[in-house]
Amino acid sequence: MEKQERMELTRWAVKQALDAGAGQAAAKTASVRSIDVEFRDGKLEKLQEATQSGLTLAVYLDQRFSAHSTSNLDRKFLAGFIKEAVAMTRYLGQDPFRTLPDPSLYAGRESLDLELVDPAGSQITMDQRLALAREIEAAARTADPRVISATAGVGDAAGASARVTSNGFEGETESTLFYAGAEVTVGDGAGGRPEDWDYATVRFRSQLPAGAGLGANAARMALAKIGQAKVESGLYDMVVDNRVGERLVSLLLGPMQARALQQKSSYLDGMIGKSIGSTLLTLTDDPFIPRGLASRLFDDEGISARPRVLVDQGVLREYFVDDYYGRKLGMAATTGSPSNLILAAGRQTGPALLAGVNRGIYVTSFLGGNSNPTTGDFSLGVSGMLIESGKLTRPVNEMNLSGNLREFWNRLSAVGNDPYLYSAWKIPTLLFTQADFSGA
Amino acid sequence: MNRRDFIKGATAAGVLAALPWRRASAQGGIPPGGTMASDVKRYLEAFGVTEQDIRAVMGVALSRSGDFCDLFFQSTVTNSVGLEDNVVNRAGCAAEMGVGIRVVKGDQTGYSYCEEISLQAMKAAAATAAAIADGPASPAVPEMAVQSLPSFYPAQTPWSEVGVDRKVPLLQRVNDRMRGADPRIIKATVSMVDQASRMLVARSDGRMAADDQPLARFTAACIAEHQGRREQNYFDVSARAGFELFTPALLDRVADEAVRSTLALFDAVKPDGGEMPVVLAAGSSGILLHEAIGHGMEADFNRKKISIFCDKVGKPVARKFVSIVDDGTVAANRGAINVDDEGNDTEKTWLVQDGILTGYLHDRISATHYRVKPTGSGRRQSFRFAPQPRMRNTYMLPGPHSRDEIIASVKKGLYAETFTNGQVLIGGGDFTFYVKSGFLIEDGKLTKPVKDINIIGNGPKVLEQITMVGDDLQFSEGGWTCGKNGQGVPVSMGLPTVLVSSATVGGSNG
Numbered sequence: 037m038e039k040q041e042r043m044e045l046t047r048w049a050v051k052q053a054l055d056a057g058a059g060q061a062a063a064k065t066a067s068v069r070s071i072d073v074e075f076r077d078g079k080l081e082k083l084q085e086a087t088q089s090g091l092t093l094a095v096y097l098d099q100r101f102s103a104h105s106t107s108n109l110d111r112k113f114l115a116g117f118i119k120e121a122v123a124m125t126r127y128l129g130q131d132p133f134r135t136l137p138d139p140s141l142y143a144g145r146e147s148l149d150l151e152l153v154d155p156a157g158s159q160i161t162m163d164q165r166l167a168l169a170r171e172i173e174a175a176a177r178t179a180d181p182r183v184i185s186a187t188a189g190v191g192d193a194a195g196a197s198a199r200v201t202s203n204g205f206e207g208e209t210e211s212t213l214f215y216a217g218a219e220v221t222v223g224d225g226a227g228g229r230p231e232d233w234d235y236a237t238v239r240f241r242s243q244l245p246a247g248a249g250l251g252a253n254a255a256r257m258a259l260a261k262i263g264q265a266k267v268e269s270g271l272y273d274m275v276v277d278n279r280v281g282e283r284l285v286s287l288l289l290g291p292m293q294a295r296a297l298q299q300k301s302s303y304l305d306g307m308i309g310k311s312i313g314s315t316l317l318t319l320t321d322d323p324f325i326p327r328g329l330a331s332r333l334f335d336d337e338g339i340s341a342r343p344r345v346l347v348d349q350g351v352l353r354e355y356f357v358d359d360y361y362g363r364k365l366g367m368a369a370t371t372g373s374p375s376n377l378i379l380a381a382g383r384q385t386g387p388a389l390l391a392g393v394n395r396g397i398y399v400t401s402f403l404g405g406n407s408n409p410t411t412g413d414f415s416l417g418v419s420g421m422l423i424e425s426g427k428l429t430r431p432v433n434e435m436n437l438s439g440n441l442r443e444f445w446n447r448l449s450a451v452g453n454d455p456y457l458y459s460a461w462k463i464p465t466l467l468f469t470q471a472d473f474s475g476a
Numbered sequence: 477m478n479r480r481d482f483i484k485g486a487t488a489a490g491v492l493a494a495l496p497w498r499r500a501s502a503q504g505g506i507p508p509g510g511t512m513a514s515d516v517k518r519y520l521e522a523f524g525v526t527e528q529d530i531r532a533v534m535g536v537a538l539s540r541s542g543d544f545c546d547l548f549f550q551s552t553v554t555n556s557v558g559l560e561d562n563v564v565n566r567a568g569c570a571a572e573m574g575v576g577i578r579v580v581k582g583d584q585t586g587y588s589y590c591e592e593i594s595l596q597a598m599k600a601a602a603a604t605a606a607a608i609a610d611g612p613a614s615p616a617v618p619e620m621a622v623q624s625l626p627s628f629y630p631a632q633t634p635w636s637e638v639g640v641d642r643k644v645p646l647l648q649r650v651n652d653r654m655r656g657a658d659p660r661i662i663k664a665t666v667s668m669v670d671q672a673s674r675m676l677v678a679r680s681d682g683r684m685a686a687d688d689q690p691l692a693r694f695t696a697a698c699i700a701e702h703q704g705r706r707e708q709n710y711f712d713v714s715a716r717a718g719f720e721l722f723t724p725a726l727l728d729r730v731a732d733e734a735v736r737s738t739l740a741l742f743d744a745v746k747p748d749g750g751e752m753p754v755v756l757a758a759g760s761s762g763i764l765l766h767e768a769i770g771h772g773m774e775a776d777f778n779r780k781k782i783s784i785f786c787d788k789v790g791k792p793v794a795r796k797f798v799s800i801v802d803d804g805t806v807a808a809n810r811g812a813i814n815v816d817d818e819g820n821d822t823e824k825t826w827l828v829q830d831g832i833l834t835g836y837l838h839d840r841i842s843a844t845h846y847r848v849k850p851t852g853s854g855r856r857q858s859f860r861f862a863p864q865p866r867m868r869n870t871y872m873l874p875g876p877h878s879r880d881e882i883i884a885s886v887k888k889g890l891y892a893e894t895f896t897n898g899q900v901l902i903g904g905g906d907f908t909f910y911v912k913s914g915f916l917i918e919d920g921k922l923t924k925p926v927k928d929i930n931i932i933g934n935g936p937k938v939l940e941q942i943t944m945v946g947d948d949l950q951f952s953e954g955g956w957t958c959g960k961n962g963q964g965v966p967v968s969m970g971l972p973t974v975l976v977s978s979a980t981v982g983g984s985n986g
Contacts, residue, residue, distance in 0.1 A: 076780065079584070080584055080608065081583065081584055081585070082584065082585045082586075082587070082608075082862070083585070083586045083587070083605075083607060083608050084585075084586075084587040084588065084862070085587075085588050085604045086587075086588045086589045086590070086601070086604075086860065087590075087591075088591070088860065089591055100565075101565060101566055102566065102567045102568050102569075103566070103568040104568050104569045104570065104571075105568070105569075105570045105571075106570065106571040106572065107571070107572045107573060107574060107591045108571065108572075108573055108591065109591075110592075117569075117571060120569070121569065124567060124569070124639070124640045125567070127567075127639070127640045127641040127644060128557075128564050128565060128566070128567055128640070128644070129559075129563035129564040129565055129644070130563065130565075131561075131563050131565035134565065162607075184781050184782060184903075185780045185781055185782045187780075221780075221781075221782040221903045227784065227787070227936075228784060228903070228904055228905065229781075229782055229783070229784055229786075229902075229903030229904065230901075230903055230904045231782065231901060231902070231903040231904065261904070264904070266980065269749050269750040269985045270985050271985060271986060299560070299663050299665070299699065300662055300663050300699050300701070300706060301663070301699050301706070301708050364561075403899050403900075403901065403906060403907075403908050403932070404897060404898055404899035404907070404908030404909065404910060404930060404932075405908060405910055405930040405982070406896050406897055406910040406928070406930070407928075408708070408927070408928045409708075410699065410706050410707060410708045411705075411706070411707065411928070413746075413927070413928040414928070415910065415928060415929050415930035415982035416930060416982075417899070417906070417908035417930055417932045417982075419904075419906065433904065433906050434906055434932050434933065434934060434980055435932065435980070436749065436908075436929075436930045436931075436932050436980060436981070436982025436983075437982070438746075438749060438929070438930070438982040438983060438984065472749070472984060472985050472986055473749075473985065474749030474750050474980055474981060474982045474983055474985060475750065475751075475980060476750070476751060476980075
């Protein structure tokens with residue numbers, strides 16, 4: 037679908053909703069073309085290529101609200117679908133907070149080039165994808181005789197969307213994405229088959245690292261797990277690899293949502309201006325990073341994006357306030373969701389942080405677990421390496437990290453200078469003192 | 477990263493994926509009255525295709541020497557309605573339709589789909605999928621023969637006949653009951669999701685099958701406040717059934733369980749961490765089987781030799797009284813299927829029989845690879861995905877012990893009762909599940925409640941450490957969704973009361 041056709045269809049959908057009796061309406065039309073290839077054992081294992089399209093519609097009618105979606109963009113079908121969507125809304129209860137955002141929140145949209153579209157992206161050929169996948173898989177498979185299986189994945193996607201509201205918002209997005217990497221399983225000689233991965237996801241194809249390095253790195257990390265075992269329960273200093281630190285940061289995001297505050301299910305309720313962690317914890321959100329994986333000029337509600345400071349040296353400054361729950365709480369809307377979330381980097385390298393730990397655990401992956409946003413309790417499965425006198429001595433698994441977020445973030449005692457490159461969130465290596473591990 | 481498979485309950489927090497945009501004892505015989513051959517015409521008409529169209533598309537799909545192809549037509553309507561702050565203030569409908577076209581060459585898969593069901597669009601998708609192979613055209617496709625199916629989930633009142641006006645009072649009823657139950661309840665939310673999915677699969681070996689798959693879930697959650705502390709919990713029920721499922725008695729029980737399980741948390745303590753005996757309550761504790769063994773027995777992981785179970789078939793893996801099945805035939809169960817998404821017959825598949833590891837869960841590719849019959853385990857999230865071997869309803873058969881004697885046998889340990897989510901590493905065998913609530917066991921008795929603890933173990937080791945199995949098998953009622961390689965499918969699970977002699981409990985060691 038061409039850009040203009042997409043915008044026209046979206047405007048038409050909003051008008052259909054109003055004509056059917058809606059007081060206000062918002063519609064978004066999106067499509068993404070994606071191609072994925074997988075290589076294993078020296079040959080192509082899977083090839084997938086398709087275009088996914090969809091239209092979503094929000095209906096506001098006499099303080100009533102409903103939200104709908106469909107993959108069928110045929111106008112004749114949509115006309116009936118929209119009519120039914122409006123009709124069903126009349127049966128719901130009234131909620132005075134259900135309206136579109138005030139148009140003043142749409143104002144002030146930046147006109148930056150976020151560099152989200154690789155102009156050379158569409159020139160990639162199937163042969164180039166296959167060659168890259170073949171290179172990654174070969175590097176992983178031949179890295180060591182203990183490698184049992186290596187699977188390389190290479191793919192790319194190009195997406196576009198148009199969004200329109202009946203109170204004056206119009207916005208379009210366009211972006212490309214490229215990824216490449218491998219998953220490797222190795223034999224430990226005793227029946228165990230440890231696995232690890234290395235993937236890179238980027239906006240421009242030229243940002244992808246060399247394929248051989250991705251394959252070799254995945255194999256190296258899987259091999260490092262051979263001989264893994266739990267160590268005794270206790271308090272250990274904890275270094276968290278920059279690849280997985282976002283699992284910990286994500287535990288803060290639920291309690292920072294306006295919905296959680298309004299529903300009285302946030303342990304951060306009433307904490308604005310107060311300390312929620314160590315002074316090394318500074319969290320900002322920057323929607324304008326060129327080529328950022330979550331960069332944007334406006335959010336899902338059409339609110340114009342701007343950089344935000346959420347936590348400043350341990351002090352909570354802002355929640356994520358979407359328009360609806362902000363209205364319910366009597367708080368000004370900011371945005372309901374993070375874009376490129378940044379945990380402020382420190383000065384030391386990751387290896388330097390490790391070298392400073394006398395007895396600790398270097399966490400390289402999290403497995404399952406969960407948290408309770410109302411109380412802050414959490415418990416997560418972990419694996420990684422034991423640190424003794426600043427050296428990684430042996431692989432560790434089957435351990436649980438547990439605690440309460442109220443006091444856990446106070447244990448953050450150093451932050452690396454090495455935010456992970458291939459995620460929307462920029463989280464460096466993190467050091468926590470005396471974290472609580474359950475094991476043997 | 478793709479293989480980090482997980483399962484989650486209705487309102488559990490999500491599990492992060494590495495790639496931001498790629499982001500888991502009533503056994504019946506086969507009841508009469510399922511989809512008969514004559515009905516398939518109705519399905520063809522619903523998708524606006526003819527058998528001639530299908531054969532034409534297959535001709536394109538197999539034009540480059542593919543061994544096999546299938547077309548998976550699907551139309552799904554999902555309705556949701558939600559209550560918050562005493563008002564039913566949100567609802568919605570999602571309508572999806574399309575056809576997925578797969579071409580298989582040996583272990584290799586070419587896949588494409590289209591959301592517009594026209595001959596031109598289907599032929600274009602077929603040409604894309606055909607590119608997995610590179611050779612001359614395969615022999616002509618035979619005449620289609622329609623497969624008659626059993627009927628494990630007839631909906632008395634199909635969801636297509638139920639308007640939102642009939643759902644609103646149900647949500648209000650549950651809300652009012654929760655709010656009225658105890659003055660400590662300060663917030664309540666209620667949601668109901670129903671789905672009517674229609675599918676038709678046509679294969680190049682001439683088999684064609686069609687099915688209607690209803691699915692419904694009802695969730696009640698509440699927040700309670702007491703002496704300045706707040707706690708939250710939820711209860712949900714799910715089944716393949718129509719509107720008749722949600723009787724007043726069931727809805728009242730959902731409300732009561734949500735309230736009871738929330739208020740119980742005020743007394744909860746944090747257990748000591750480390751290794752200890754764990755007693756799993758009958759029912760949702762089947763999450764143990766899903767993570768500890770179920771994923772590891774999916775044949776694709778074994779074909780690739782990346783499962784910790786891949787050299788253990790035919791060997792003893794547990795005590796003689798341990799038998800585990802994965803079953804698509806339990807009536808109205810969330811994991812039941814009349815036919816799998818590749819058109820294979822559904823069945824009850826043994827994973828462990830009398831302590832011996834018996835066999836894998838197969839889709840077509842792995843069954844061909846191992847030269848065995850498919851087990852009816854080829855499932856997919858939707859027409860946008862190629863099928864993979866997946867679980868349906870995974871449970872352990874009843875054993876020789878009573879619940880009371882199992883609890884009485886533990887001097888100091890944990891009794892795990894409700895769960896939100898779990899995850900497993902296929903090759904290492906490490907798995908976890910998150911215990912939302914349970915009790916300490918002290919001197920053979922349940923004492924203080926506990927909450928929010930992760931349990932971690934190793935699949936094969938835990939199977940060996942199942943030292944007692946109760947006679948009280950129960951299926952989980954909850955709305956579990958299993959994730960694998962970015963695809964979610966509805967599943968269920970069950971367990972009698974079970975003693976695991978040692979597992980690592982995430983508690984306090986300070």
